[in-house]
Amino acid sequence: xxxxxxxxxxxxxxxxxxxxxxxxxxxxxxxxxxxxxxxxxxxxxxxxxxxxxxxxxxxxxxxxxxxxxxxxxxxxxxxxxxxxxxxxxxxxxxxxxxxxxxxxxxxxxxxxxxxxxxxxxxxxxxxxxxxxxxxxxxxxxxxxxxxxxxxxxxxxxxxxxxxxxxxxxxxxxxxxxxxxxxxxxxxxxxxxxxxxxxxxxxxxxxxxxxxxxxxxxxxxxxxxxxxxxxxxxxxxxxxxxxxxxxxxxxxxxxxxxxxxxxxxxxxxxxxxxxxxxxxxxxxxxxxxxxxxxxxxxxxxxxxxxxxxxxxxxxxxxxxxxxxxxxxxxxxxxxxxxxxxxxxxxxxxxxxxxxxxxxxxxxxxxxxxxxxxxxxxxxxxxxxxxxxxxxxxxxxxxxxxxxxxxxxxxxxxxxxxxxxxxxxxxxxxxxxxxxxxxxxxxxxxxxxxxxxxxxxxxxxxxxxxxxxxxxxxxxxxxxxxxxxxxxxxxxxxxxxxxxxxxxxxxxxxxxxxxxxxxxxxxxxxxxxxxxxxxxxxxxxxxxxxxxxx
Numbered sequence: 001x002x003x004x005x006x007x008x009x010x011x012x013x014x015x016x017x018x019x020x021x022x023x024x025x026x027x028x029x030x031x032x033x034x035x036x037x038x039x040x041x042x043x044x045x046x047x048x049x050x051x052x053x054x055x056x057x058x059x060x061x062x063x064x065x066x067x068x069x070x071x072x073x074x075x076x077x078x079x080x081x082x083x084x085x086x087x088x089x090x091x092x093x094x095x096x097x098x099x100x101x102x103x104x105x106x107x108x109x110x111x112x113x114x115x116x117x118x119x120x121x122x123x124x125x126x127x128x129x130x131x132x133x134x135x136x137x138x139x140x141x142x143x144x145x146x147x148x149x150x151x152x153x154x155x156x157x158x159x160x161x162x163x164x165x166x167x168x169x170x171x172x173x174x175x176x177x178x179x180x181x182x183x184x185x186x187x188x189x190x191x192x193x194x195x196x197x198x199x200x201x202x203x204x205x206x207x208x209x210x211x212x213x214x215x216x217x218x219x220x221x222x223x224x225x226x227x228x229x230x231x232x233x234x235x236x237x238x239x240x241x242x243x244x245x246x247x248x249x250x251x252x253x254x255x256x257x258x259x260x261x262x263x264x265x266x267x268x269x270x271x272x273x274x275x276x277x278x279x280x281x282x283x284x285x286x287x288x289x290x291x292x293x294x295x296x297x298x299x300x301x302x303x304x305x306x307x308x309x310x311x312x313x314x315x316x317x318x319x320x321x322x323x324x325x326x327x328x329x330x331x332x333x334x335x336x337x338x339x340x341x342x343x344x345x346x347x348x349x350x351x352x353x354x355x356x357x358x359x360x361x362x363x364x365x366x367x368x369x370x371x372x373x374x375x376x377x378x379x380x381x382x383x384x385x386x387x388x389x390x391x392x393x394x395x396x397x398x399x400x401x402x403x404x405x406x407x408x409x410x411x412x413x414x415x416x417x418x419x420x421x422x423x424x425x426x427x428x429x430x431x432x433x434x435x436x437x438x439x440x441x442x443x444x445x446x447x448x449x450x451x452x453x454x455x456x457x458x459x460x461x462x463x464x465x466x467x468x469x470x471x472x473x474x475x476x477x478x479x480x481x482x483x484x485x486x487x488x489x490x491x492x493x494x495x496x497x498x499x500x501x502x503x504x505x506x507x508x509x510x511x512x513x514x515x516x517x518x519x520x521x522x523x524x525x526x527x528x529x530x531x532x533x534x535x536x537x538x539x540x541x542x543x544x545x546x547x548x
Contacts, residue, residue, distance in 0.1 A: 001325050001334045005030050009319075010039075011308060012451075013298070014049040016285050019277045022252065024048070028304045031324035036300055047312055049223035050284040050298045051079025051263035051305045052319065054249050055221050055291075056150070056179065056202045059100065059111070059488040060087035061251035061522075062436070063468075063480070063500060066100055068493035069257070070109035071335045074328040076261035077307040077317040080110030080295045082151040082248075082287060084179070085391075089116040091442050092343050093129030094139065099343050103146055106338045108322040110295050110305070114149035114179065117167050118126040121440035122153055122527050122545065125535035126411050128345040128441070133166035135229065140174050146291055147171070150181035150202070152528045153439075155545060157196050158189060165196075177291055180218065183381065183395070183529055184209065191216045199290070202248050202495075203529075205230050207237070214241055219285045219290060221246045222282070224265055226253040227519035229378040235269055242278040246286050253519055254497040255504065278311050301452040305463055307374050340490045342483045346436075347463040347465065351458050354427050356408055356451040358396040363420070364539075364548060365389060369394065371539060372404055373532045375425040379516050380523045384532040384541070385424065395456055398449050403427055406451070409525050410444040410458055411536040412436060412486065421534045423447055423524065429511035431473075432457040435485035435518055436466040439526040443536045447521060449510075468518050470506045 006029045009235040013024035013036065027035040059069050059081070062360075073081075083104075087463075088096035097113065104111040115136050120127035139145050148171035151157060156164035171178045182193050183203035194216045200223035204210040205228075212221045214237070222238075223229040228250060238245050247265050262283050269279040290297050296302030304324035310316040322329040327335050363370060366386075372381035390399035398405045407423040432448020434457035444461055448454040453471050460469035460479040466486020469479040480499045482489055489496045500518075507517045514520050527533050530542035539548040 001327055010043040011046040011048045014033055014047055016280045018276055027090050028324045031298055031304055033302050033304050036475045045308050051307050052077045052283050053287040054081040054262055055246035055287040056248035056250055057081050057083055058081050058251055062171050062257050063254050063307045063488055063496055064493045065340050065488050066104035066111055067107045067338050067342055070107045072257045072493045073261055074320045075333050076263045077320050079305045079322050080262045082291055083111045085113055086116040087487055088485045089119045091128040091345050092438050107335050108325045108327055112146050114147040114148045115145050117150045123529055125441045126413055128413050131306050133163050135169045137170040138459045140170050147176050148178040150179040151198055152181040153180040154193055157193050157289055168197055178545055186212050194218045202250055207233055219244045223246045223248050223250045225250040226256045226516045228380045238274050238278050238282055241279050245282045247282050255501045258497045266315045270313055319330055344485050346412055346486055350462055351455050353451045353455050358420050360394045363396050373423040375520050380529045382532055400449050405447050407447040409534050409536045411435045412443045419534055419536050419538050425510045431471055431510045433507050434458045434461045435468045435521055436461050437522045439523055445521055445525050470503050477505055
């Protein structure tokens with residue numbers, strides 16, 4: 001990395017808030033923008049603008065520790081994130097949050113962590129830790145914790161749950177924003193949720209829902225991740241509400257992060273004819289203003305956090321600077337890998353085929369019809385179906401011909417009975433996949449065509465004390481170990497991306513047409529997103545908020 005104390009960068013400066021572009025020299029001294037000088041002289045044919053910010057992301061979903069995430073992200077012009085350490089907190093508690101903060105400090109990148117608000121996310125699943133209102137308040141008192149992370153328990157907000165309200169009140173006392181999470185909430189319910197002091201939502205999946213929330217004073221974060229993709233539905237909001245829109249990925253797998261980040265959203269938005277200054281407000285300016293981030297906005301006396309791009313259409317990043325340090329140049333990261341410890345909580349024994357069987361009387365059915373989860377590509381919500389089940393020797397089994405496959409969740413924290421159900425749209429013709437990345441409690445979730453394949457895939461993950469696996473037969477299988485909380489690898493980010501790309505390809509070879517089978521699987525135990533999900537305790541109706 002270049003660590004010059006004084007240097008100059010020249011090009012066409014993009015003044016986003018004043019909607020101007022002009023040739024300029026930017027002088028940097030000791031990590032601060034010392035002077036911006038307009039010039040009539042010829043400058044390089046390149047554009048200087050503030051760095052991109054991912055306004056809501058779970059670093060853990062990249063399967064990379066923060067220092068490795070940064071190495072990949074800066075290549076695409078990302079200089080900072082608004083990071084919710086909710087995933088590792090559900091596994092390891094406050095110690096997991098500490099791990100993320102400390103590892104992030106080892107590299108020149110601005111992570112901006114929040115205090116997880118919902119650990120565990122619900123009482124209907126087994127997590128590895130609990131962070132109550134007292135612990136949340138202690139976290140919020142720390143200067144490196146900038147906000148209260150997404151308040152997923154929106155029923156708790158609407159019903160004034162005392163613990164929930166104490167967490168929100170603590171954030172308000174410290175003048176720190178509260179992030180929201182209320183998929184599908186509309187009308188008076190949305191109004192009440194917002195009036196509780198919740199300022200953003202990244203879960204809108206229709207334009208009507210987003211407009212409804214905007215009208216009640218909420219900011220909308222447009223999400224485009226590896227599983228949930230809401231860009232096309234919501235992007236027109238950028239020109240209509242330029243001061244109230246932000247961009248995020250939420251969850252982004254390593255192969256996707258290698259290919260692009262917030263820069264891709266800018267390019268897609270401009271290609272649709274949206275005002276480039278409004279697009280850059282969402283990508284660069286609005287997050288800094290809303291969360292009061294310690295990230296520079298290309299003003300004199302600001303931290304020198306900025307990027308140089310080839311043009312304002314493709315946003316190809318030529319250089320990325322963080323605190324005046326050149327961290328990426330021409331598609332190459334200049335941040336070196338750093339050593340890391342691990343932290344985990346994993347205690348379960350291998351499963352057997354017998355553990356996975358579903359006797360006829362053990363699963364709800366009416367006239368041969370059984371409840372089936374319908375996974376939706378590019379969405380976190382699922383549909384609740386009632387379809388003909390397949391019986392073999394008085395056991396419910398996968399019906400591969402009709403794409404009704406068995407899904408199970410195994411408690412990773414202690415020995416317990418395996419939870420089981422059926423799911424549609426994975427499309428596998430053979431084999432199984434399994435993962436300990438399973439929002440929000442991160443038990444082991446697996447889907448497959450037969451119990452032997454399911455058991456084999458699950459046991460590959462158990463042997464690694466966390467990871468993702470794909471099993472076809474004894475000669476064909478892959479596993480990517482994730483020793484940090486069963487969520488992240490400590491290996492070089494580009495190598496992790498290669499390994500994930502390989503196992504993802506193998507999963508798709510089983511017959512799936514999902515864009516990201518592992519990412520989709522990871523949300524099938526996420527109870528706070530309707531309509532039907534499976535926790536380690538059983539099949540759960542997200543509309544009634546109770547077990548089936």
